[in-house]
Amino acid sequence: MKIAVCVKQVPDTWAEKKLREGDALLDRESADGVMNELDEYAVEEALQLIEAHGGEVVIVSMGPDRAAETVRKALSMGADAGIHVVDDSLAGSDAIATSAVIAKAVEGKDFDLVIFGSESTDARMSVVPAMVAERLGWAQVTFAQKVEVAGGDITIERATENGSDTVTAAMPAVVSVVEKINEPRYPSFKGIMAAKKKPVDTIAVADLGLEAAAVGTGAAWSAVNDFAARPPKAAGTVVTDEGDGGVKVATFLAEQKFI
């Protein structure tokens, strides 16, 4: 099997995230960049699939120069090669442009599966995998909490609002995973050393057959008009239970008209 895994570099999960004055883009410089957490689960799932069925895993990431660290991290977990789309024109891309770039980067390369995380921790849109499926015309099997591959078909358990659905499709297919699916491995020392020698293809927007004018802030089909920090919440009251903690909460709830 040949599997592509799309990974996004995002600000460290715990870092305070801010939009920049001026262009209203996420300030990515002020925090350490890490691999989007759910994308680690996507990498793990791909590695488990090729361990069971044979094949190779190619990491795909669109992002500035330093997103190369995130590609390298995925390689150190065990993926075989990387494609890193870097281009100044990409800054400020909306989900529409991002999905166009990813679709072009994986198209025509004989992938059986393209695996995504189901959501990024920064923009949290949960749309890119579905958009890529739409663009490629491939089956969409997303929000998977379980994946099985057999005889050219993929079957997943899709987490839904009201339980789960079993969804089946013939490959090629676009997959996204939720965190219940597996436990991502840590890169081993050997893995980290090996990753240094693995091939990463660094490409620009033009290499994908897309116009620079089709991506980035200028091409975005939605725009931020203005933004503001939410006024910090007034500090609450914290009391220590002295045998009447429950009664005190009840009094608070009554004051707030909840009871």
Next chain:
Amino acid sequence: MAEVLVLVDQVDGAVRKSTTELLTAARALGEPAAVWVGPGISDAAIATLCEFGAVKVYVAGDDELAKHPVAPAAEVLAQLVGEVTPAAVLVPSTADGKETAGRLAVKVGSGIITDAVAVAADGDRIVATQSVFGGSTIVHSTVTHGVPIITVRGNAVAPEAAPASPARVDVTVALSDAAKKATITGHTAAVKGGRPQLTEAQVVVSGGRGVGSADGFGVIEALADSLGAAVGASRAATDAGWYPHQFQVGQTGKTVSPQLYIANGISGAIQHRAGMQTSKTIVVVNKDPEAPIFELADYGVVGDLFTVVPQLTEEIGKRSN
């Protein structure tokens, strides 16, 4: 006035509350037109849509549409966008809703905004309000190309009735081959309780690792029932099997935004906060005064939940008699 298409969210034929919220929001932008995808629309469902102001109900009722995930709803909406050139398309911010909106945006060549907490007309443009980065930043944004496609977060807009008498319009859609590539072959229903739906509830009472066991959730449920609340859980509790997964609150669980959220034995990891931070009032019970969840608390008690919570439940019982 142009129509505003609202994708109906339904469970087993019953219209979900989020749809009544979207219809309410749509009225500020144009004439709400509900779009029902799949078989099983009932008179009761139409009555609900009508009560909240739908002037039209488009019904794409073919069985086939329910057999494949996401893509069919996007194709129904795309066809309607082509036919009626709506002022906007509003979709619930559920996993299905966002993915449907994403595919629709690519199909019709429109910009998309997800997780709006409000929408408003400003001259001839539509402004969406988003609450991003765990609620720390408020953003106003606009779709600048095509028909605005906006997903709206549950519990963000208060539903208000505005009875209309809708005209039913049946719609036939020939699904593309691509839309039929993934097939739903089975469904496991979540266990249903008598409690309100987690994402719709005005009050949510949650338990975490501090609850200690499945039996421990008895005290959480008792408090929830005294308040007519839904029960939520942290991932630590769902992973341990103490409470079913579909009640997980957080980044990879449900996003809730109730009037009141009571967190018991939950430390306040960033992934948990991501799903509850925008709750209007937050009450915390935790025995560790250093637990980060106290940073969010409007009212917090440092104490053992097994003494504080039952006492609270009892006190609520007394006060409501």
